[in-house]
Amino acid sequence: MTPQPTRHRRPGKAQLFLMRKSALSVWAQLAIRLMILMAMFLFIVAVHWVERDSLKDSHDGSVSFTDVLYFTMISVTTTGYGDIVPISDRARMFDAFIVTPIRIIFLLLLAGTAYTFAIKRTWNRWIMQLIQNNLSDHIVVAGYGASNVKAVKELLARGTDPRRLVVIDCDDAAIADAKDCGVTVLLADATRNETLAAARIEQASALIVAAGRDDSNILVVLTARKMAPALKISVTIRDDDNEDIAKQAGADTVINPVSFSGLLMASSLEGPHRAEYLADLATTSGQVMLRERVVEAHEVGMTLAQICTGVAVRLIRGEEAHGPATIEKVELGDRILEIIDSKT
Template structure:
């Protein structure tokens, strides 16, 4: 947990360089060059169509220079008409030509101008639209999940909670890296760029309204500071944090974390188990991996299971959650299952399927 003076100064400098912003998921749009090419193609099509219409009815137009309208004159008239320049040297004189200008050329002129100024209008309205989306997001966001850190641990945690039915719109990612937030946004999550140890950054993520907070930072000291700040802003949220060193786990719990996962120790135990029993190591690795094979899940007891032993249920029960206690499946204190109990079971999940979400409140 000790940090050199040089690291501390560098970290403070980085904090001042970070731009705090909220980045909502963006829709997939075309490349700017593709958009420009498409608009130019439409404009060219309108120009050619107008010129052909004028040329087809050239007898109804008068050119002040020679009195007749040829193919070049038709394109010239289409150009100055669609651009609203209108020099007046070529004019419609017949009733048919004037009616065509009213019903056909004028709408084409309006459409032509809309195509040309469309890009400018889009740029001018983009900021207003984003502000509206951001305000709407803030007003509707409730009981969401905030994930601090979008590295390997953060991504895996998000995939796990989303596999239980949590919508991507209910996940907010906080990370100091702009590239990480861009990646999160491209996957459909709301992202906040900034240092999560600062309360104003967590407030942008609406931490005070969150139901769950997952802290997956790269440094243990950062995890402690984030936990302290998050717990101060939200007293009722469930906070789960990851640390590298097991000796820092008690400090995380003292800071307000409900559960602490020690990544280094967990990896070491899995390595040791794989050496002693490769088959057991494969089973444990299967349990850790999300989305296929074996998964561990928590669910409520159903009425048909009330009064039975954990061994008599259809699922493989590992533990029973009763009140604030977690009891092993063979604990004599369990007796028979009660309707208020929750079961921690091992189930088989096929690829592409997801565990059914459970809306019952978790025990505090």
């Protein structure tokens, strides 16, 4: 295999967290935390005010509303000057079993370091478990370089639910970009078994591989094929010599972007609109689109010319592709490649 440079690093197991973009902005999340803190504070103030006869003020002997606010604030912040104290058993039990847990929550929410290291990891694991429980028939995207960025955007344009896409990459910036699209992301090395297991590769419907290097791509294919024998795998290979190796590794479709771009460039010399039309076929944003579908039951026995759902350009029977003129009648299990109007 031809060695190629890579910008990726290999994160450790501790970074295996499936994530999605939060529906709330940073300011909205901050506002929610502040509202939680305020609600807990007001709750304590209300209880202390109702039970103010259970409090003793050593300064003037009476407990006003200002005293209640003051006592609540120094209680939740663990300051405690001792000038106002609970004197009844009920007030002391409230402070012990209600105020003290709330005091702890106050400290955890307000202390950023405590939040990051004490809560965030557990929270991420819980979110990851929720996401994994709902992952089924999804599409795993290994690598988020130029090729897969375009692939993800095209899938989303075709109506694919963002929650069905799981993007794996080792680069923080790439993962951040993918997360902004609303898809599930995983900051990890896709060549590792534990990474693909975290992405529930066994339950996926397809895998798209473009990790930046041919050797990495082939290793991802090998790993995925071993874990999911029935998985549909498409891989990008840049060196012609590696195409057969990728197929032997288990790839169903091998795409060489260098060769394909060369074909488009050569084709464009024979007419300025040929390359444009071929690109139009591949995307939903154009006027026409190339669609592959299975022959339906009511179409069995018909000729391709009689099928009016689109312009048939190829029929796949088993593992062989046939031109429209070579097939007399379609059979059950055949697949049709046809050009259709993308606006219909």
